[in-house]
Amino acid sequence: MAEHLSDEEQLESFKRWFKENGLSTIVVVVLAAGGYFGWEFWKGYSEKTAQAASVIYQQMMDTALVDPGKRLNDSQKDEIGDLAVQLKKDYSGTQYARYAAMLLARLAVEDGEFETAAEQLQWADKGADEGLSLVIGLRLARIEAVRGNIDAAIELLNIEDAKTMASAYAEARGDFYLMKDDQDSAHSAYLQALQSVAQNDDQSRSIIELKLRHVAPASENESDSMGAFSENNK
Numbered sequence: 001m002a003e004h005l006s007d008e009e010q011l012e013s014f015k016r017w018f019k020e021n022g023l024s025t026i027v028v029v030v031l032a033a034g035g036y037f038g039w040e041f042w043k044g045y046s047e048k049t050a051q052a053a054s055v056i057y058q059q060m061m062d063t064a065l066v067d068p069g070k071r072l073n074d075s076q077k078d079e080i081g082d083l084a085v086q087l088k089k090d091y092s093g094t095q096y097a098r099y100a101a102m103l104l105a106r107l108a109v110e111d112g113e114f115e116t117a118a119e120q121l122q123w124a125d126k127g128a129d130e131g132l133s134l135v136i137g138l139r140l141a142r143i144e145a146v147r148g149n150i151d152a153a154i155e156l157l158n159i160e161d162a163k164t165m166a167s168a169y170a171e172a173r174g175d176f177y178l179m180k181d182d183q184d185s186a187h188s189a190y191l192q193a194l195q196s197v198a199q200n201d202d203q204s205r206s207i208i209e210l211k212l213r214h215v216a217p218a219s220e221n222e223s224d225s226m227g228a229f230s231e232n233n234k
Contacts, residue, residue: 053091056083060100064107077107088123098124098132105139109146118143134165141172150176167196171208178215187215 060083063076072080084100091097101124108117118140125136137156145153154176162169174189190212197205 049091050094050096053087053094053096056087056091057096057099059083060087060103064103071110072107080104080107093127095128095132098128102136102139109143114143114147131164134162134169138165138168138172141176145176145179150180164198167193167198167201167204167208170196171204171211174211174215178211183215187212187217190215 060080063079063083064072066072066076081104084104087094087097087100101120105117105120105124108114108120121136121140121143125133125140128136137159141153141156144150144156154173157169157173157176159169170189170193174186174193177183177186177189190208194205194208194212197208
């Protein structure tokens with residue numbers, strides 16, 4: 001028996017193998033290659049999309065930049081609105097489009113257009129990551145409070161874990177309870193805010209402590225006063 005198959009036998013063997021396996025093998029290879037090149041194409045497209053969106057967003061920010069104490073004029077607002085519409089239409093899947101909606105919401109609040117502001121924030125919240133969604137939730141709650149919907153505002157902030165926003169959420173709840181003249185609930189909320197505030201955030205800590213003293217029960221204030229008196233007379 002020959003050690004090696006003849007050329008004709010090798011050809012026949014390859015034909016049989018290809019008939020049984022060749023088509024499926026080629027399909028697998030094509031799909032794998034297509035997946036790789038498709039992913040590389042998508043990565044490149046996503047990067048270009050993000051870059052283009054960032055340029056438009058930067059134009060928005062440049063237009064929105066005004067000196068302290070001054071407000072945007074109508075021409076600036078129109079330009080920002082046009083750029084935001086472009087971002088939301090052509091680059092809706094990017095974070096820049098959400099930032100644009102949040103900027104529009106801020107401008108709407110400045111003009112007293114709270115319904116428009118809420119709509120912009122709700123749009124921005126769709127598909128937002130957890131951190132950004134928490135920021136949006138706080139702003140929506142403040143808008144509800146300004147509109148007189150205090151209970152709705154508090155409900156928006158009653159979530160189990162606000163993560164790095166826990167202190168800000170609790171402080172805002174305290175503010176809303178105070179608007180309802182519920183000092184006990186406000187005191188409890190401010191206390192939670194103080195317990196959650198970041199160790200290095202001295203400014204926020206000072207503000208929360210001030211609010212906490214404002215709503216503290218009379219007995220607690222008397223105790224603090226007596227402690228301060230004792231310290232001063234040592």
